[in-house]
Amino acid sequence: MRHLMFVAVALVSLLAFAGVGAAAEFGQVALDFRKADEPGQWRGVGGQWLFEEGSLRQQKADEYWCAYLRDGSLADLALSLRCKLAEVHQSYPAAGYVVIAFRAQSPRNYYSLHLKATGELALAEYCSRPSEGRRVWQPFGKTHRLVPGKLPLDAWYRVDLEVIGPRVRARAYPVDEAAPGWQIEADLSQALPIDHSGDKAHLIGQIGFGTSNCRALITDVRLDARPSPVLLKAPLARATELAQRLANAVKGTPDEAQGTRMVQSFAAFAREIDRLESVNTARYQELAARLNLLQEEQAGLRRKVLVARGGIRGASTYAEFLTFPQRKANLHCHTRHSDGSLPCNEMAAWYEENGYQIVALSDHDAYGDQDGGVCSSFFQKDQAVHDWDGDGVTHPTREYRSGVEAYVRDYDKPAPPWVPRDWKLNRPGEFVVLNSMESSFGHHHTNVIEPPTGKIPRPREGYGFIDWCHGNNGLVFVVHPGGWNKTPERILDHPEMRKIDGLEVMNGFTARENRKGENPDGSKGIAEELWDACLDAGKLLWGFANDDAHNTKPDHYAGAGSAWNMVWVRELTKPAVMESLRRGAFYASCGIQIDRVEMDAESITVRSPNATHIKVVGDGGRTLAQVDANQITYRLQGTEKWIRVLLWNDTVCYPDEPSRYPQRAWLQPIVLDSLIP
Incomplete structure (x- = not known):
């Protein structure tokens, strides 16, 4: 079962490449493996596949990858292919099979047909349940035995699959024999554990095929996609x-x-x-x-x-803030309190000297002075073991990354007497330093802004920090989530993660970092697709842009200044800043400025002194309007569930670096659906 789970995980990764929600394409398609440039509507994904005598073959028997995936939404379909087993992984022979994935509702929810090396034909379903921290794989329907023992090697079989509405039928037989009747029949409308967000389990999806724990030759693939109600x-x-x-x-x-x-x-x-x-x-x-x-x-x-009911302005949570001054803010960076290179006072000074008026020093809940024992002279003046988190307990042994003394620093107060530098950095009316932490262990990294100061509650591996922060009127957002663009369920299916207030639509660190050449356009640092999916699901999230700085070197991908937020704020005090952030009264940027936002019931106007392209994005990530100019006025159509505005130009942020992306800005979403409960 453990290795069956491996192929499920691999197929999850495979299906993440699919464009869920693409327009349906009907008709017959054949896949010809006599040449490597297969038809464009199919996509090779994962594994090491070879083209051999008109067939496709997995190079190794111990890989768990599907070979090809067809993009676009499929309705009713018939799929047929010829295959033969060439080798079965001897350590896991029961887990060897040719797999056809179908009716994939998301990258983590799909059904599949297995031609098994054990001589059986079977249906299975796979479902990820992030809220329970586990994945589910199980067979369903009746299993059909093709041969008394193992499936013979080097024997060609034809596999046919037909899906019409909720009905699934399948068969497999030697190619030199006449097609038998359907050997497996099942009804997908029955109660299976796959959650499709309220839609029936037999709705549209993608289709893929490949192998698990075996080498097989696959050829003569035919797909007939048919329209369906x-x-x-x-x-x-x-x-x-x-x-x-x-x-x-x-x-x-x-x-x-x-x-x-x-x-x-x-x-x-x-x-x-x-x-x-x-x-x-x-x-x-x-x-x-x-x-x-x-x-x-x-x-x-x-x-x-x-x-x-007020239209665009009535649905906006921040319209009344737009007359306030804009203040530059970075809400995610690190000092030597965790894994940064500078002390807190020097890091804060860099931001102030470079035009910022708001900063959150969001250190991880470990490293530095948080790991117990006697710290270096950088942290303390003496050689005593100190109670850094203030809980009355000391930890004489230093354990790297343990976080046994993890605490949130209070930048409104002086440092303890044994510390060689000042911590009182917040200066209301001049420069706001927010208390913050990046919760980093046992879950995806998440920033908490203005949580209670002092000892960080344990167990740190849980999600209790969200309620802990909200109980102090703080703010919580997921950081560097660009890798989740194809898996929004990591937020939407998790009852604790659904409590967050926002996400980093841009993380400067991961946008700039391209040491392996896998991020030439900075896309790993952008989470627009994830943001839109959450908005589509009715989860309002604010989109932040932060540099995630670990140093202040201008030519380093982890350097300060690569992304920021412009906050419309009444005054430079913590309460005023937090009110603006909670209401979405800011825009995220990596170079674009916005100098005018006006809205009434029927329209919104946005202007920038340095943007050359502006578009209004709506539900489904669709472009509602776009101009190649520095100003746009969008009029309400009536179909929009929500809208947001994206601005950019053709200036590359870091032209001398290997990751090249343009200057951009993101205005916060306005949810029109909120006016019609």
Whole structure:
């Protein structure tokens, strides 16, 4: 079972490459392995695959990777391929199989068909449950035995898979024999543990194929993707739910009759779709056009309701802050209190000297003076063992990265008498230094701004620090989450992570770092796709940009000054700064300035002195409007669940470094859906 889990994890990584939500593509496609440049709609992923005599073969028998993945949303489908086992990993023969993954709802949720080296044909489902800290793999339906013993090596088999609505059928047979009847049949609408965010388990997804713990030759792959009413069910369900909310919103108004009629129209259309199991292309296109017409009428009514309730300005949490002065802030950097190279006073001084007026020294909860024992003369004047966290307990033995004395420094107070430098760095009205910490162990790194000072509660491996910080009216955001762009469920499926207030839409450290040549465009430091997915799921998060500095060297990827936030703040005090941050009254930047943001019920105008491109982004990450200019005015359409504004130019931030990316700025999102509960 342990190695079955390995292939599940690998397939999770594979499916992360898929563009979930892409437009459906219908028709027949064949994959020809006589040449390496396979058709563009298929993508090679993972493993070491060779092209050999018109077939594809995994080079090693002990790898757990699928070979190819088809992008785009698939509806009903038929897939057929020929394969033969060449070698089975002797240590794990029961885990050797050819795998076809289908109905993948997300990178961590999918179904698969296995032609097993043990002579069986079986269906399985895989589900990641981040909230429980585990993954689930299990077979479902009946297993069909093809041969009494093991599947013979070097014998070609044809594998056929058909998925129509919730029904799955499969068979496998020697290529020199006639096709038998379907050997496996299952119903995906039954209660399986995969969570599809309210959609049925048999909805659209991607498809991939490959091997686990064996070497197999795969050839003659044929896919027939067919239109299905299933493709309309998810958007129809969302539109039906919105229709009911709009009907409730217009009760007692002149639009009440229209609201009632709209609910009835969507309900009738849903009943019609539910009666259909399959359709031809013409019928599918006719149904999609009818749904579009209903949604256009709905958008008109929704716009009227939104405008009546304040529209863009009414939905904004920060409109009233836009007349305040802008103050430059960095909310993620490190000192020698953890793994930075400078003491806290020198790090803070660099930011003040370089035009910042707000900084959070967010050290890790370990290293430096937090690991117990006698610290170097850099930290203390004497050779005594001190109680750094103030809990009355000392730790005479120094253990690297243990964090046994981990604490949040209070930059409003002087340092203890044994410390050789001043900690009282916060100067209200002049320079705000926020108390902060980067919680770093047993979970993804997360910044907490203005938590209680002093001892950090344990166990540090848990998520209790979120409530601990919020209990002090603090702020919590995930740092450098660019690697989560394809796996938003790491936030959305985790009940504790859903409590966070924001994420770093840009982390300067990971954007600049390109030592291995794998980050030429800085994309590893950008989390826009993750941000949009969370907004789509109804989780409002603020997008921060921070340098994550560990030093102040201008030519080092971990140097200060690569990203920041411009905060509209009433006054330079901690309470005022925290209020602005909690309300989203700031924009994130790595070079772009914004000098005008105006909004009313029906429009928003954004201007920049140095941007040359501006676009308004809406739900699904779609571009709602774009201009190649330094100003944009966007008018409310009525279809938007949320909007945000992205600005950029063609100036490369660090032209002499191997990671090259343009100057950008991100305005905080405005959730229009909040006006229609």
